[in-house]
Amino acid sequence: MNLSNVEFMLLQLIAELDQASGYDINKLIDQRGYRQWANIGTTSVYAGLKKLNEKELVESEPVGEKSGKGPMPTRFAITESGKAALRNEILTSLSTSREREQRFDLGLAALPFIEENEAVEALRKRLDVLDEAAQTITRTFESQGGARLPIHARSLFRHPLNLIESERAFVLELIHELSEERK
Known part of the structure; x- marks a missing residue:
């Protein structure tokens, strides 16, 4: 079903x-x-x-x-x-199941159609959005009891925070690669 x-x-x-x-x-x-x-x-x-x-x-x-x-x-x-x-x-x-933001992937596929500096600027904005999302999740987690929450509730906060951390690492690496290509 x-x-x-x-x-x-x-x-x-x-x-x-x-x-x-x-x-x-x-x-x-x-x-x-x-x-x-x-x-x-x-x-x-x-x-x-x-x-x-x-x-x-x-x-x-x-x-x-x-x-x-x-x-x-x-x-x-x-x-x-x-x-x-x-x-x-x-x-x-x-x-x-596998989480993936398809719209972001479509943007990655279209990188050849914009300048490297435009891509880097957009990716830096994405880092800001990711940081803001992590802060919001962390505040909500703490307001609900943080580490005292049962494991199933804690995991609902830890999972997206770990995904954000991984996404940040990917975006930083991509920014570095795009910046290297400009040199």
């Missing part, structure tokens, strides 16, 4: 919380900084919960009474088939 990234994340959070409302899930997403790197909006959460319910990977149960104009409050719990799908998705993602 194919799960979108949002559905995959939602199954994880529902499994972790045992039962959760859309509100509970959105709060946890904000606390962990998922929106910064996973491109998950509030409406994506609710659409994802609906899809998971339709796929029978979660079951929903209305709770309390309706208040205001919003929908009836609903809590979601993971089903046995949801647990199996989650387990399969975890194993597949850990063993086969």
Whole structure:
């Protein structure tokens, strides 16, 4: 069964919380900084919960009474088939997925169409963006408890920081190579 990234994340959070409302899930997403790197909006959460319910990977149960104009409050719990799908998705993602920014790769492929000094300037700006991203992730990590976080939560911060560090090393090396070619 194919799960979108949002559905995959939602199954994880529902499994972790045992039962959760859309509100509970959105709060946890904000606390962990998922929106910064996973491109998950509030409406994506609710659409994802609906899809998971339709796929029978979660079951929903209305709770309390309706208040205001919003929908009836609903809590979601993971089903046995949801647990199996989650387990399969975890194993597949850990063993086969690979992160890559395709737009950057397209820019690299097009380097011959710009001057070396333009490329170096653009890559220096990329270093600034990478530094800013690392600082934001580090601040969020520290505000959530830093090293005291459970390993699964710590790894959500350490992984992108390590990727940024590797990307910085690559960009610095490329800047050096481009600068050498100009000489």
